[in-house]
Amino acid sequence: MYEPKQEFIERMKKLLPNEEDFEKYWEISKVRPVNSIRVNTLKISVEELKKRLEKKWKIKQPFNEFPEVFIIENELAPGELGKAIEHLLGYYYVQEISSMTSLLVLKPQPGDIFLDLCASPGSKTTQAAAMMKNSGLVIANEVSLGRIMILSTNLQRCGVTNTIITQSDGSVFFRKIKKSNMKFDKVLVDAPCSGEGTIRSSPKTLVMFSEHLIKTLSGKQKSLARNGLEALKIGGEMIYSTCTHAPEENEEIVSYLLDNFPVEIEDINLPLNTRPGIIEWNGKKYNPQVEKCVRIYPQDNNTEGFFVAKLRKIGEVEEREFGVKN
Numbered sequence: 001m002y003e004p005k006q007e008f009i010e011r012m013k014k015l016l017p018n019e020e021d022f023e024k025y026w027e028i029s030k031v032r033p034v035n036s037i038r039v040n041t042l043k044i045s046v047e048e049l050k051k052r053l054e055k056k057w058k059i060k061q062p063f064n065e066f067p068e069v070f071i072i073e074n075e076l077a078p079g080e081l082g083k084a085i086e087h088l089l090g091y092y093y094v095q096e097i098s099s100m101t102s103l104l105v106l107k108p109q110p111g112d113i114f115l116d117l118c119a120s121p122g123s124k125t126t127q128a129a130a131m132m133k134n135s136g137l138v139i140a141n142e143v144s145l146g147r148i149m150i151l152s153t154n155l156q157r158c159g160v161t162n163t164i165i166t167q168s169d170g171s172v173f174f175r176k177i178k179k180s181n182m183k184f185d186k187v188l189v190d191a192p193c194s195g196e197g198t199i200r201s202s203p204k205t206l207v208m209f210s211e212h213l214i215k216t217l218s219g220k221q222k223s224l225a226r227n228g229l230e231a232l233k234i235g236g237e238m239i240y241s242t243c244t245h246a247p248e249e250n251e252e253i254v255s256y257l258l259d260n261f262p263v264e265i266e267d268i269n270l271p272l273n274t275r276p277g278i279i280e281w282n283g284k285k286y287n288p289q290v291e292k293c294v295r296i297y298p299q300d301n302n303t304e305g306f307f308v309a310k311l312r313k314i315g316e317v318e319e320r321e322f323g324v325k326n
Helices: 006-015 019-029 046-053 097-106 123-131 145-157 170-180 211-231 251-260 288-292
Strands: 035-039 069-072 092-094 113-116 137-141 163-166 184-190 232-242 263-266 294-296 306-313
Touching: 006 019, 035 097, 046 069, 069 097, 092 123, 097 123, 097 184, 097 232, 097 306, 113 123, 123 137, 123 145, 123 184, 145 163, 170 211, 184 211, 211 232, 211 251, 232 251, 251 263, 251 288, 251 306, 263 288, 288 306
Parallel strands: 113 137, 113 184, 137 163, 184 232
Antiparallel strands: 035 069, 035 092, 232 306, 263 306, 294 306
């Protein structure tokens, strides 16, 4: 276990002011997360895969409304999930439960035009394609060529056929989309973030923690989020999500959208213990509607940490609001 920086400890204690709550958070942060997978229903039914896997593992389905979510309750050898023949055949995707929540909330439907703005490695892209039953259209954008190779491999393994991969920086991508007049029914902005919620699976995140990094990322996230909003159809829905606890990367971004653009925030219902968004941080007050965002802490569900906000576009966005030059 890497030693946390004092600044990180102080921030988390401020977010979790109850001492017992913080201690529970810190203790579970030292433990590897549970082994969770998502059935790829493009290739196999939930029932059939469960029968196959139960021959070697003990399977738990924690959510009645999302039977495709499995927890493997056995102690597994390193790499065992990835080496299994069912994984190699694309019958399931190894995915942490909190990571699945973005799409469980957005609920893309067959026939939708869907944008995954920061798509690699493909966990949420393949999840969307399965929910859409390989119909409609998924645009999976990723800026890194190396990460695109990983994304492409996962899409092929999972039998995804309704997806086009694009390689572009977010701002460049949206200039191209704007010229094409293309609009999306659903947009996912699972933004690059400081990763504070992933220390159970990636303890090295503690070493990389930096308040300067958080502030830098916050500016980039605002740009991605507002561009995602512009790409939506009126009435379309967007998820803004991260795997960090930092309010500067979460509620601050959503508050910025609510205060400046024609968007409303929607209620989120998940079969998990969630906490409301924070309306004030370090003397900065956010739009009170950010309480409708959800925070997922590892001690509440034995998951990793996550943040989700669901937004609906209710009007056109004027070009001047984005500083777009003709």
